[in-house]
Amino acid sequence: MKKGLKIFAILLAAFIALQFWKPEEIEYSIPTKDLHNVPAEVNTILRNSCFDCHSSTVNLAWFDKITPANFIVASHITDGRKALNFSDWDKLEKPKQNATLFYAFNKILSGEMPIKSYAALHPNAKLDDRSISVLKNYLTTIAVRKPNQEVPPAAAKDVEKVILNKKITDYSKVKPTLNNISYIPDFRNWKAVSTSDRFDNGSMRIIYGNEIAVKAIAEHQTNPWPDGTILAKTAWKQKTEVDGTISAGAFIQVEFMIKDAKKYEATKGWGWARWKGNDLKPYGDSANFDQECISCHNPVKNNDYVFTAPLHLDINKFNIYNKTK
Ligand code: HEC
Ligand code: HEC
Incomplete structure (x- = not known):
């Protein structure tokens, strides 16, 4: 075997072995209800961009399941759910829901959310100008009299x-x-x-x-x-x-x-x-x-x-x- 090939084979074996090392199992697939009190379009935007880390419904890409990426993903999800969990939406009173949306929108505008490294690999999660204006218009209707x-x-x-x-x-x-x-x-x-x-x-x-x-x-x-x-x-x-x-x-x-x-x-x-x-x-x-x-x-x-x-x-x-x- 050529030297280069040998190194490749060793790395491949190591990589495969690594795949047995997985983060602690996280609940990935409990369906999250549509957010009530919120227009369907707003719900869809948040679902696409935020639910992966902020709800119990996670749509992972194949590369998210590979070690070591899965460790990063798991920690994002655990921390993300702690900070904000859209699966608990129904438990919030309406004013709290509104305040949560304002707060979440701030995080989007400031570029903090969705997490940049994640958005880079998951283009679906990125919010385009139209989505941002949909969110903004909605928040304006609930705030401005x-x-x-x-x-x-x-x-x-x-x-x-x-x-x-x-x-x-x-x-x-x-x-x-x-x-x-x-x-x-x-x-x-x-x-x-x-x-x-x-x-x-x-x-x-x-x-x-x-x-x-x-x-x-x-x-x-x-x-x-x-x-x-x-x-x-x-x-x-x-x-x-x-x-x-x-x-x-x-x-x-x-x-x-x-x-x-x-x-x-x-x-x-x-x-x-x-x-x-x-x-x-x-x-x-x-x-x-x-x-x-x-x-x-x-x-x-x-x-x-x-x-x-x-x-x-x-x-x-x-x-x-x-x-x-
Ligand atoms: C890749 C996972 C991921 C995605 C996708 C994601 N978040 Fe987060 N989010 C986190 C993590 C992790 C935290 C907690 C750590 C932190 O504050 O940075 C967090 C925290 C937050 C917080 C609370 C921040 C605080 O300081 O209390 C808000 C609000 C938030 N995210 C909104 C959103 C919104 C809105 C979206 C969708 C546009 C979104 N996030 C998408 C991972 C994510
Ligand atoms: C939770 C979000 C939130 C916080 C925190 C907040 N405001 Fe506001 N504020 C609003 C909203 C929404 C309106 C629009 C009027 C309404 O719907 O009550 C508003 C309206 C106002 C107005 C009337 C002018 C305008 O912007 O419409 C004043 C004055 C004001 N706020 C002062 C303050 C001051 C002072 C503080 C801090 C001590 C503060 N607000 C904190 C959300 C907030």
Whole structure:
């Protein structure tokens, strides 16, 4: 035998012997149900690109089963399932499902998922521009509110009551957030620019804009929003009355995004702040709690990090619940 051939034969034998060495058996083939609450197209995209490592249904290619590739695959699957398992989808409440999709979408946009080495060998898992826009459009429909969804009048009345008469009377006593933003009590006088009630079950939200924001909306100058824009989002528990109408229950929180491209350059041009509960406790354990806000708003970065857009409506329609000063 020629020398080269001999080496090849030895390597081949070693390779075959290696095949008896396998990673611990992983459950590969429990079918995963289609994700309910999600359009079929979105389900298909996630199934093709993510289920191999994030569900109990794995479609392995022949080369994934060869030692040592199978060890890498097995560890990806074990870790992947721990981080996110679409087979447990039904166990999640709807808001958690939505949040999971936002989070997953972030990982796709940032290029972290699907894992690059895997996508290189499994071209099916790669997301093309169309799939990305399908996901994005869907997330936009669950997040962005149609501007003409109006607040039920009862709610608006209660909203005022809740904000105005509860424990806090002297707003100057409200503590600033750890990233140094002071509370802005004046938002009660701003215009409601949008409402949303479906994104989280059981809560209703109203989004207010200050004068600069409202002017920017009227002039279609919302991308980017001008410096000085402030958007406030308020959330209340939703209460269903005996007659079936829905009104605002306990106050949950108010959040602000304050635009100043220079001052807040490090946080995407916005100052982020949230106060919780009737005692308006500043949210966050450290000064960079705003990273959490940014990571969730990141899917709409092309929209200047704002979900609630476009709001190109006749400006007078915003007026209905605007209290006169
Ligand atoms: C080849 C296997 C593999 C594929 C395919 C894959 N992932 Fe992952 N994923 C992992 C592993 C391993 C982890 C856990 C380790 C880590 O965070 O890097 C993970 C973690 C995650 C996390 C949680 C990250 C965290 O920090 O908690 C999300 C969200 C995620 N993947 C989303 C996706 C989405 C969406 C897809 C499809 C577009 C996808 N993954 C495809 C292997 C994979
Ligand atoms: C889990 C994801 C998530 C996190 C975390 C998050 N937001 Fe948002 N935010 C949203 C969504 C979705 C909307 C769109 C309105 C809606 O559906 O409630 C929104 C809307 C807003 C708005 C109204 C303007 C707009 O973008 O529509 C403000 C202000 C806001 N968020 C501030 C904050 C602040 C401040 C933080 C951090 C303390 C934060 N958000 C964290 C998801 C998130």
